[in-house]
Amino acid sequence: DAGITQSPRYKITETGRQVTLMCHQTWSHSYMFWYRQDLGHGLRLIYYSAAADITDKGEVPDGYVVSRSKTENFPLTLESATRSQTSVYFCASRVGGSSYEQYFGPGTRLTVT
Amino acid sequence: AQSVAQPEDQVNVAEGNPLTVKCTYSVSGNPYLFWYVQYPNRGLQFLLKYITGDNLVKGSYGFEAEFNKSQTSFHLKKPSALVSDSALYFCAVRDAGNAGNMLTFGGGTRLMVKP
Numbered sequence: 724d725a726g727i728t729q730s731p732r733y734k735i736t737e738t739g740r741q742v743t744l745m746c747h748q749t750w751s752h753s754y755m756f757w758y759r760q761d762l763g764h765g766l767r768l769i770y771y772s773a774a775a776d777i778t779d780k781g782e783v784p785d786g787y788v789v790s791r792s793k794t795e796n797f798p799l800t801l802e803s804a805t806r807s808q809t810s811v812y813f814c815a816s817r818v819g820g821s822s823y824e825q826y827f828g829p830g831t832r833l834t835v836t
Numbered sequence: 837a838q839s840v841a842q843p844e845d846q847v848n849v850a851e852g853n854p855l856t857v858k859c860t861y862s863v864s865g866n867p868y869l870f871w872y873v874q875y876p877n878r879g880l881q882f883l884l885k886y887i888t889g890d891n892l893v894k895g896s897y898g899f900e901a902e903f904n905k906s907q908t909s910f911h912l913k914k915p916s917a918l919v920s921d922s923a924l925y926f927c928a929v930r931d932a933g934n935a936g937n938m939l940t941f942g943g944g945t946r947l948m949v950k951p
Contacts, residue, residue: 765926765944830878830879
């Protein structure tokens with residue numbers, strides 16, 4: 724059972740470049756989420772998706788783009804990376820209905836130089 | 837708006853002793869509360885949740901949490917700590933009245949269990 728996977732696990736990119744972080748889940752969960760984790764800020768929600776082709780902003784969406792053409796995939800794109808986007812990015816998913824616990828991927832450590 | 841506070845950045849406890857990691861919350865309606873654990877270079881792992889019912893919730897790895905509505909708290913507890921429990925712990929809340937799907941996380945508490 725692969726669960727939820729993220730790729731790459733580590734990425735170094737330069738300011739201004741576009742970079743896409745991938746997230747894939749094998750549970751057929753309806754909901755998927757992207758968080759960033761920074762020292763002093765805990766986890767902050769960037770975007771989430773309730774189903775294929777349905778996405779919504781979270782707490783810190785600026786500078787990020789998401790899409791969800793298939794239930795199992797939820798890529799996060801930084802259109803023009805900035806140093807302030809250096810962070811650890813976590814993808815998560817949950818089933819629909821009243822079971823609200825989320826299940827997290829292993830994370831992607833992104834460094835923008 | 838919903839919020840969560842974890843007042844301790846770090847908790848130190850000796851192996852075999854009971855441990856408590858504190859969490860307080862603020863929501864406008866009834867809370868859904870969660871605890872997660874994060875080991876180094878790993879994602880968050882779900883430990884337990886409170887939705888309704890018994891105020892004492894049991895979860896994975898021998899952890900439990902006590903919901904206290906009057907004190908708006910949801911402290912994580914374990915009767916006997918293990919060195920392997922050393923990790924970063926996050927409390928999270930969802931406002932049951934919130935039509936959205938956001939969990940709000942606390943800043944995390946690092947638990948250090950010493951032999």
